[in-house]
Amino acid sequence: MKNENRVWQWMSHALLLLFSVACLFPFVLLIISSLTDEQYIVRNGYSFFPKELSFAAYEYIWQQSSLIFNAYAITIFITVFGTITSLLITSLLAYPLSRRDLPGGKIFAFMLFFTLLFNGGMVPTYLIYTQVFDLKNTLAALIIPGLLMNGFMVLLMRTFFMTTIPVPVLESASIDGASEFTTYRKIVMPLSLPILATVGLMQGLMYWNDWYNGLMFITEPKLFSLQNVLNRLMSDLQFLASNSALGARASGAVAQIPSETFRMAIAVISIIPILVAYPFFQKYFIKGMTIGSVKG
DSSP: OHHHHHHHHHHHHHHHHHHHHHHHHHHHHHHHHHTBOHHHHHHHOOOSSOSOBOOHHHHHHHHTHHHHHHHHHHHHHHHHHHHHHHHHHHHHHHHHHHOTTOTTHHHHHHHHHHHHHOOOOHHHHHHIIIIISOOTTSTHHHHGGGTSSOHHHHHHHHHHHHHHSOHHHHHHHHHTTOOHHHHIIIIITGGGHHHHHHHHHHHHHHHHHOOHHHHHHOOOGGGOOHHHHHHHHHHHHHHHHHOGGGHHHHHHHHHTSOHHHHHHHHHHHHHHHHHHHHHHHHHHHHHHHHTTSSOO
16 A cells, blocks of 8 residues: 555656646747747747857847846836835735724725726726826836735735634734734734735736836836836837838848847846746745635
8 A cells, every 4th residue: 555655656746747847848948049040940940959049139138238227127126115015005904804893894895806896997097197196107107006906915815814813812912902003013914924925926926027007107218117128129129020111221120130039038038037036935925825725
């Protein structure tokens, strides 16, 4: 019986290892394709073992280095500041909703859930942020729309508080004279690292990959985030390549631009920081997603 269990365990590990390696293939192909010669891809397609390598895509990106470095700085700032602020606001809303003695708690929970099903639409959102709050062409336009736009994060954190934080601990803190904010700051938050890391990672990914807010509210190039800069560069390449009215001179210049490998290089430089940061949050991320799914 023990031998059968051991064989099954080894088979399970081998299968999971194969799945893990298979998940790495797209990233490996992405990096190799960004280093492949443009004409080789046109002739032979994408390959894990290209015969012709080239750094032309990265050289073209380096020519735009001043714009890209500025976009990197803006993206890092809005990701860090936006994620921390969003975690604070989300937890401050989720904690009261997790308390069963909150007056009107069901009404507030319904209002939160309602936002998951309906929203005001693009035009009203644009008018409110630009004409009422005057956020156009400001860094706040890249941060504020994402702070409380996802009620799922609040519900996820509320569920964690309700299923993980022991009620007797909260009651004992109240008996000892601790205020609600003191209980939240000194008891709830230290016990909530898994869900904070989970929600923080999701929010961080949202801010890092966000291009929609920049497209909607930002027209100043110096305020472009990384995704908006890369999207503009890619759009310019596509426009030049498809516009035959630019003449033979422009067509010759465009022909030397590595458009296919440039797409891959864009993906590489935008995803590497996330790949580097993810392993540090993985343990808390998995724990935060699974807590509350099974009752003990």
